[in-house]
Amino acid sequence: MNRRTIYIDESPIRFEKWRKYLPTWLKRFLPSSGGKAEDHHGKAIFGFVVFLLSESIIFLSFIFTYIALRLTHSGNWLPPGISSPELSTLVIVNSVVLLSSSFVIQPAENALQRGRLNKFRWLWLITICMGTFFLISQGIEWSKLDFGLSTGLVGSTFYLLTGFHGLHVLAGVILQVIMLIRSFIPGNYDKGHFGASATTLFWHFVDIVWVFLFSLLYLWTA
Template identity: 80%
Template structure:
């Protein structure tokens, strides 16, 4: 295949004309029409963005279910003797650590773009540690709660929401570890770093979802 081949944009809608007016941060998530055959990074990121949108629909279905059940069972939401999840300093610190990791992983990706490999590795490793801290802290929180998965609606909804999100955090950490290991392969990222970009985007997604879950599960209780 000739990588110098030009793909002509034959779309009847002038997407590229509209695309030039968008901010740079948004352009990275949209497909590039036309261009050279090897300009695949933008198209791949767009495909991954569509995947995350499908994941967001699953989370939204859980969130709307939680809200509906909470509103229709407000009087019996907490069984007798159950206090439910509490907004504690421990939970706040855990949340701050997770959300702050987005401000670490993005500079890590930017460092890789500028071929600052060692800086990328250290920032990437710090993100891994922050994600791992969140998972361990969430496990500690679960062990100290006064309700379980079968404790009425409060138990089933809380553990399903936080557990499903926790699986995504775990997946993000595993992806980060994979990208870090690959950085030690000679010249691995010389021709592109889609894996790092996709992992960074996935991590931002995980953080945004936690903002909604934190507001529903803890702030609504406060």
């Protein structure tokens, strides 16, 4: 005798009541069908979004600390003979490359969803190269600065913010490499592509954070 399987709404919030009012791009971050037991991808993505929110709190704490220190030490922010980080051509190009990578990795994920593995691999590889370029360029920039980590508040805050962000970029590149290698395993993405989707979200998060850091570290000259 066939028994009907009953799925219990496992989500703590009844998303389905207001899910239909959300834009399409936002729906992808929420579990579908009220968190049904079989919706592993939706629940996993939602859990990853919660993780990114926790990461954003860490970045926000660093950013607000930087702002508070700049405002309270405006008179002696830069030690004698030390100049602030320069908005050089290298920094501008590096930022453009990183932010543009979001417009490469998203089509890559879309291609994977449609089963177009070759297009996914090429776009994914380009994103890896762009992230690697950012890390190398940031290292070059660090080597040209006239202050170090122990050079007052300007040194400690600059390297803390850029270094912590750089670790996230490195983590994103490593994840992308893993997802690219997994694409060569026959049938690896046939049953789902949570890893690639989560990596894409993580990369968008990294890019958004850099917009704030770039504005604070290079555009705030007061």
